[in-house]
Amino acid sequence: MKQLKVFAAALLLAGTAAQAQNADQPWAITVGVNALDGGRSSVATDFADRFGQYFQTDNWSILPSASVLNVSRYLGANVSFGVTGSVNKMKKVVMENGWDANGDFNGQRRIDATDLMYYGVDGHFKYSIGGLIGSKWFDPAVHVGGGYAFLGKASSGNVSGGAGVTFWLSENIGLNLSSTYKKQFEDEGVLRAQDVSVPSHFQHTAGVSFRFGGKDTDGDGILDKYDECPEVAGLKQFNGCPDTDADGIPDHLDQCPNVFGDAQYNGCPDTDGDGIPDHEDACPEEPGLKEFNGCPDTDGDGIADKEDECPEEAGPKANNGCPWPDSDGDGVFDKDDECPEVAGPASNKGCPEVKEEHIKQLNEYGKTILFNTGKSTFQEQSFAVLDNMAKVMNQFPNAKFAIEGHTDSTGSDKINDPLSNDRANAVREYLISKGISANRLSSQGFGSKNPIDDNKTVAGRANNRRTEIKLVK
Incomplete structure (x- = not known):
């Protein structure tokens, strides 16, 4: 019973020869303790009778230290292969106890005290049942294989098989119990004190298994295959993406x-509590109106103060709050001219008209905008294209444009939808920085929902990754 208590205590302190890793963590290195059964369960004449004293621990031999080392690799389909080395000291073995008058063994045996060193090298294929029953923490398994055992001066090969169970405490650490029956090729059945062979025997192990090997580039504890931001350390609740400002919104979704x-x-x-977020608020520290992008209109003439040349005196919108003549000479007075400095027909309120060829030109530019892979940041060569788009749009001061972002079908909608939206907004923000009024631009991402070509080909996917510009009428 004392040996049983030592063996159970080892469960909390040592490792196991279990090979319970998976495709995510394919490698396992384990260190553990083992118990050798030198009693009747190992050498009974009837094979079935060898299991009769399986739970009797009086004849177990256990070293009070780590005595098992295993290295294993997951192969796939719940199967893994491992190589195990073990050492022990056999303190009790069944020996012959007498001979009849004819000099034949009389069938009597007794348990004798011994002091024989034991060494074993084994290779096992293990089949994990935990995945079949849908459990992540309870993992029963069976294993088969073979090896070689040394007992004192004797040695022989064996075939072996057994079963065990691992209780996974975390993604990488689990407690294990297992038993293996080793059928020795040179088992003589009767052991003489002066001529000990290696008997067929049970070997039991207990301990902790550590599995590893999954790729985690950013070291955040989330494997790259599940990490939406594999190169930037993040949080598990955000699938590996960071939340720099700790506002509960991951950075890639946080504007x-x-x-x-x-x-x-x-x-x-x-900041100013006017219901317009600062990044869309042209006057973030002064409460204003939504129609003026968060800026006030002191004189109530419909023109935000920052754009009103006469902020204390009401005036028409066409003249930026002040009356003035037809500055551009297009026949439309400044008070009615939405483009007082650019000539245009009266049918378009004094502003030049956007024609089909201009939209076509903008979309030709849009096809050549390149983003960094998986991000909404631009590649260097795209800035010249964006500058050209801004020049075209600036020719039509009152025209409004819708910017649409599209991706190919690679990846899930969960990734493509926000990515396309972020990319469309990135184009919008850049054009705003080049002088296009924010209220003239809108952006929206459609992910892979509106393909214009076949996503099964490289060229088709390239065509589907695009930025489209549409005139808002």
Whole structure:
């Protein structure tokens, strides 16, 4: 019973020869303890009778230290292969106890005290049942294989098989119990004190298994295959993506990732409390109106103060709050001219008209915009294209444009939809920085929902990854 208590205590302190890894963590290195059964269960004449004293621990031999080392590799389909080395000291073995008058063994045996060193090298294929029953923590398994055992000066090969169970405490650490029956090729059945052979025997192991080997580039504890941001350390609740400002919105979905914000504003703050987030608020520190992008209109003439040349005196919108003549000479007075500095027909309120060839030109530019893989940032050669788009749009001061982002079908909608939306918004923000009024531009991502070509070909997928510009009428 004392040996049983030592063996159970080892479960909490040592490792096991179990090979319970998976495709995510294909490698396992284990260190553990083992118990050798030197009693009747190992050498009974009837094979079935050898299991009769399986739970009798009086004849077990256990070293009070780590005595098992295993290295194993997952092969696939719940099967793994491992090589195990073990050492022990056989303290009790069944020996012959007498001979009849004819000099034949009389069938009597007794348990004798011995002091024989034991060494074993084994290779096992193991089949894990845990995956079949849908359990992540309870993992029963069976194993078969063979090896070679040394007992004192004797040695012989064996075939072996057994079963065990692993209780996974975490993704990488589990407690294991297992038993293996080793059928020795040179088992003589009767052991003489002066001529000991290696008997067929049971070997039991217990301990902790550590599995590893999955790729985690950013070291955040989330494997790359499950990590939506594999090169940037992040949080498990955000599938491996970071939340720099700790506002509960991951950076790749946060329009203001470095500033604590509100979910209703996509992670951006609203400093002046006017219901318009700062990144869309042209006057973020002064309460204003939504129609003026968050800026006030002191004189109530419908023109935001920052754009009103006469902010204290009401005036027509066409003249930026002040009356003036027809500056561009297009026949449309400034008070009615939405483009007082650019000539245009009266049918278009004094502004030049956007024609089909202009939209076609913008879309030709849009096809050549290149983003960094998986991101909404531009490749260097795309800035010249964006500048050309801004020049075209600036020719039509009152025209509004819708920017649409599209991806190919590679990846899931969960990734493609926000990515296409972020990319369309990135184009919008850049054009705004080049002088296009924010209220003239809108952006929206459609993911892979509106392909224009076959996603089964490289060329087709390239055509489907695009930015489209549409005139808003």
